[in-house]
Amino acid sequence: MERLTSPPRLMIVSDLDETMVDHHNDPENLSLLRFNSLWEDAYRHDSLLVFSTGRAPTMYKKLRKQRPLLTPDVIITSVGTEIAYGNSMVRDDEWIEILNNKWDRGIVEEETSKFPELTLQSETEQRPHKLSFHIDKSKVQAVTKELSQRLEKRGLDIKIIFSGGNAFVVLPQGGGKGQALAYLLKKLKTEGKLPINTLACGDSGNDTELFTIPNVYGVMVSNAQEELLEWYAENAKDNSNIIHASERCAGGIIEAIGHFKLGPNLSPRDVSDFLECKVDNVNPGHEVVKLFLFYERWRRGEVENCETYTASLKASCHPAGVFVHPSGAERSLRDTIDELGKYYGDKKGKKFRVWTDQVLATDTMPGTWIVKLDKWEQTGDERKCCTTTVKFTSKEGEGFVWEHVQQIWSEETEIKDDSNWII
Numbered sequence: 001m002e003r004l005t006s007p008p009r010l011m012i013v014s015d016l017d018e019t020m021v022d023h024h025n026d027p028e029n030l031s032l033l034r035f036n037s038l039w040e041d042a043y044r045h046d047s048l049l050v051f052s053t054g055r056a057p058t059m060y061k062k063l064r065k066q067r068p069l070l071t072p073d074v075i076i077t078s079v080g081t082e083i084a085y086g087n088s089m090v091r092d093d094e095w096i097e098i099l100n101n102k103w104d105r106g107i108v109e110e111e112t113s114k115f116p117e118l119t120l121q122s123e124t125e126q127r128p129h130k131l132s133f134h135i136d137k138s139k140v141q142a143v144t145k146e147l148s149q150r151l152e153k154r155g156l157d158i159k160i161i162f163s164g165g166n167a168f169v170v171l172p173q174g175g176g177k178g179q180a181l182a183y184l185l186k187k188l189k190t191e192g193k194l195p196i197n198t199l200a201c202g203d204s205g206n207d208t209e210l211f212t213i214p215n216v217y218g219v220m221v222s223n224a225q226e227e228l229l230e231w232y233a234e235n236a237k238d239n240s241n242i243i244h245a246s247e248r249c250a251g252g253i254i255e256a257i258g259h260f261k262l263g264p265n266l267s268p269r270d271v272s273d274f275l276e277c278k279v280d281n282v283n284p285g286h287e288v289v290k291l292f293l294f295y296e297r298w299r300r301g302e303v304e305n306c307e308t309y310t311a312s313l314k315a316s317c318h319p320a321g322v323f324v325h326p327s328g329a330e331r332s333l334r335d336t337i338d339e340l341g342k343y344y345g346d347k348k349g350k351k352f353r354v355w356t357d358q359v360l361a362t363d364t365m366p367g368t369w370i371v372k373l374d375k376w377e378q379t380g381d382e383r384k385c386c387t388t389t390v391k392f393t394s395k396e397g398e399g400f401v402w403e404h405v406q407q408i409w410s411e412e413t414e415i416k417d418d419s420n421w422i423i
Helices: 031-045 055-066 092-100 105-112 137-153 177-191 205-211 224-233 251-261 284-299 308-316 333-343
Strands: 011-014 049-051 074-077 082-083 131-134 158-163 169-173 198-202 217-220 242-244 317-324 330-332 352-366 368-379 383-393 399-409
Touching: 011 177, 031 284, 031 352, 049 177, 055 074, 055 137, 074 177, 082 092, 105 131, 105 137, 105 368, 137 158, 137 169, 158 205, 177 198, 177 205, 198 251, 205 217, 205 224, 217 224, 217 251, 217 368, 224 242, 224 368, 251 399, 284 308, 284 333, 284 368, 284 383, 284 399, 308 317, 308 333, 317 333, 330 333
Parallel strands: 011 049, 011 198, 049 074, 198 217, 217 242, 317 399
Antiparallel strands: 074 082, 131 169, 158 169, 317 330, 352 368, 368 383, 383 399
């Protein structure tokens, strides 16, 4: 969050499973990739992305290896009981101190063990301020009442959340996704960075608290579960700041951005012809997102008017522009574009996708920009990532000129294979 010097234009706070990530109807992650392109193109530079998930940190990291998730500015895990910041996931110790109030994990373990209706979830889901169980839906009300009374008598102040049709979670009263969001908003306000708009996104019962925070827009994706829809019908059906989207998962989030007029909602992935696309306030980050999406389409054999596109690309490169391959080899940018020709359609019919992450542009001097990003490429189940640095120059009314592109293998790339890595 330190990269922002003024209030974020938009902060999106989204659940992951079946909200940002569609596990059942989108095997190629197209909805998520649409959101990724939109975020990196239009929002990354002046907005905040927050993931708020029931997953423990270990399981969150596992999901990142399975799906093309962007890197969030803030990650809230374990149903709002752990908050961390940035790439290195720096833990918020102040939040932990708040949760320690009237909480004793040992007592909670002791009392929950007396309920045969509760079956512990996997060890990975048990956290210092969160105990997770499976339960039959018909038993929830009675167990919740009895367990709450027992823990209150022992001096604890706890919260019980039922979600997903069978998940029963015990947290400190101060925990939960809603309380974590309220804490984050208060923290940002103290720093003079309270977001201009905030959009909360969810699909299940453990997301209900997100929609109770004042001055926050909310979207329940179309595939929202019964317990969330029931809560909405009983508590928020007259709240015009909360909608039930008509699209699933990340598509519903994009829909909400448009519905509430929070900013641009046309993903570059929804643009079929980049040459005809007119974008307001074009920035060098947009040029990078556009290039690598073009590169994906090129290798999938989905580009029409190939010669027109490549001619346009070459014209936007400085005659002496250089591309430094991850292997260290150098060649001219224009020769690199010519090299693309022999790879047209070589990934057709294959699971090949390209996406960008953490696209951030800096104007180093008048007319000169440096753009840094992570460029990901996936073929089948194999993923590679290069940290990419691009230098642009520009003159008013003449657009951006590609001067220099350098790529080095990311630490996240386990197999540093140069074959078929073109740009």
